[in-house]
Amino acid sequence: MSESDSSKLHIAMFPWAAYGHFIPFLRLSNKLAQKGHKISFLLPKGVQPKLETMNQYPNLIQFFPLLLPHVDGLPPGAETTSVVLGSQQKYLAFAVDQTRDQVESIFKVLKPDVVVYDFWFWIPGLARQLGISPIAYVVICSMAMGLNTKVVTKETTVEEVKELPPGYPSSTVKLKDEEAVIMLFKAQDFGSGLSFQERLRATLIESDAIAFRTYREIEGPFLDYVAKGFRKPVLLSGPCLPEMKTEQLDDKWVSWLSQFKPGSVVFCSFGSASELLQKDAFQELILGFELCGLPFLVALKPPQGCLTVEEALPEGFEERVKGRGLVYGSWVPQQLLLHHPNIGCFVNHCGYGTMWEFLLSDCQIVLIPQLGDQILNTRLMVNELKIGVEVERDGNRRVSKESLSEAIxxxxxxxxxxxxxxxANHAQLKQTLSNRDLQEEYINGFIRALQNLVKK
Structure with a gap:
């Protein structure tokens, strides 16, 4: 019997109301349940049916639905960020904050050993009253969390945001003015009278430990900086990616890709970030793929104001790229596509989950970050690990077809x-990360750390 089996834990999970958080929390839950630990997963009621198919251990992972109250400013029935504009997310945060009594009732009955949470600044106080250990689980890169050791307020200027905190482990993170403006959203109201950064800092400062879904091999210096800056133990779960053993790429993709040479196709996907694109930016991107002269598969949702990608395409585009390029407006099996031998380049937004998928591929990497943490993930990939390039933008953060084509x-x-x-750098990193025992070592170490915290 291994050390991690010596005492089974009961762990409550309480992620932020976004699929980019639900899914990593559920993947971690699956890894913990695989080792025999019991999971109680708190989430908005309407989300449960969408996650049930991803629950690999229904005998050990139980969902506990929360009823979100109506909050002025929030669209009726809204329970996740996928149906809420960025400016309305503060109302969503406030709505979930109003479930505190429901959460307390659930915890009093369940009596979990640990609660793993993010963004819910009130969880540590509630947990400690009930003898539960609160662990903050961060689903973005530690490079971004390191920047949060510096307090940002409404009075903070763009120049001050661009200054790195003392002792920060990298000088390559330099933010441009327009990126610093994106980062300043942390000073804005984010529900319950707190700014986004106040909520985040309270989440980290009040926890017993800060956990990350990463490997030390990728983010070591930044993890050490967070541990020192917040004076907390840092735990690592590994990325907890699902196995791909039984999944196969659909015939339609295999058939389309088989027309081209190995390593010749450019694949592009922005995940949910593609919903942010305006029609003109969408068209400029599409024309960049045409201009590069290589075969391409672009999977983007229709831009704002369009119902389909077809109506958003530039005039004459489909005729010009017939037989060479495909623009697809629905979901694609990104992870499986990245492992197809004919795909040689991946153009993406560098979301943290996507980052782990491309690290384990053989593709060349071209990055177009959209939001705050994606900008920092990109700096990590381009400046620190040196495995990809970032597409140059103009002063208005626009990507031209020429700059995209040149990068590809x-x-x-x-x-x-x-x-x-x-x-070569990417291949070497992939070899390290592909070691099957690595994720296993990390999850066992994570469980031991949780057990030690519970014993204290």
């Missing part, structure tokens, strides 16, 4: 020495 052609040029170095 640069990484796909087999004679370019820099592109060769990027490929």
């Amino acid at each position: 052609k640069f990484v796909m040029d087999k004679n370019n020495e820099t592109a060769k170095t990027l490929r």
Whole structure:
């Protein structure tokens, strides 16, 4: 019997109301349940049916639905960020804050050993009253959390945001003015009279430990900086990606990709971030793929104001790229596509979950970050790990078709020495991360750390 089996834990999970948080929390739950630990997963009532198919251990992982009260400013029935504009998320946060009594009742009955949570600043106080250990679980990169050791207020200027906190482990994170403006949203109201950063800092400062879904091999110096800055133990679960053993790519994708040479196709996906695109930006991107001259598969949702991708395409585009390029407006099996031998380049937004998927692929990487943490993930990939390139933008953060095309052609040029170095760095990192025992070691270490915290 291994150390991690010596005492079974009962762990409550309480993620922020977004699928980019529900899914990593559920993947961690599956890894813990695989080791025999019991999970009680709190979530808005309407979300439960959408997650049930991902629950691999229904005998050990039980969902506890919360009824979100109506809050002025929130669309009726809204329970997640997927149906709420960025400016309305503060109302969603406030609505979930109003479930505190429901959460307390559930905890009093269940008596879990640990609660793993994020953004719910009131959880640590409630948990400690009931003898539960509160663990903050961060589902974005530690590079971003390190920046949160510096307090941001409504009076903070763009220049002050651009200054790195003392002792920060990298000087390559330098933010541009327009990126610093994006980061300033942390000073804005985010429900219950708190700014986004106040909520986040309270979540971290009041916890017993801060956990990350990463490997030390990727983010080591930044993890150490967070531990020192917040004076907390840092626990690592590993990325907890699902196994791909039994899944196969649909025939329609295999058939389409088989027309092209190995490593020649450019694949693009922005996940849910593609919903943020305006029609003109969407068209400029699409024209960039046409301009690069390579075969391409672009999976983007219709831009704002359009019901389908077809109506958003530039005039004459489909005729010009027939037989070479495909723009697809629905969900695609991104992880499986990235492992198809004919795909050689991946253009994406560098969301944290997507980042782990491309790290385990053989593709060349071209990045177009949209939001705050994606900008920092991109800096980590481009400046620290040196495995990809970021597409240049103009002063208004616009990406031109020429800059996208140039970035793609640069990484796909087999004679370019820099592109060769990027490929070699990526291959070396993939080899380390692909070790099957690595995730197992991390989850066992994570469980031991939780057990030790509970014993104290």
